[in-house]
Amino acid sequence: MGVWWKVMHWWNFSLVMPANLFVHWACWSGVESRKRLKKVLRLVWHATIWVLWKARNNRIFNNGIGCSEELSEELKVLLLRWAMHRFRMYPCLFYEWSWNPKECSLR
Secondary structure: OOHHHHHHHHOOOOOOOOOOHHHHHHHHHOOOOOHHHHHHHHHHHHHHHHHHHHHHHHHHHHOOOOOHHHHHHHHHHHHHHHHHHHHOOOOOOHHHHHHOHHHHHOO
8 A cells, every 4th residue: 555545544535646746735735624634734745745755765865665654654753743843732642643633633
């Protein structure tokens, strides 16, 4: 399974993957009406792109290999750190974040 599929499953979304990143961004930006959650979802999109970019560079320049499971776990940790800093979310434990990120985002 790919990283994007894992992210969509984690956030409980169903989305046909568009071929264009601009359309993909628009889908992630428009999926939620609540302002705070919309901002968090934009952060999810950016963080996923960042993790994939780093994995790509690691593979090209260091002959590194990263599976989608490792990348999705790295993404969860990065997102929790970014979200707590950026949105001043009340601390939620990592297992809560991994289990129900929407609920943690709305605290």
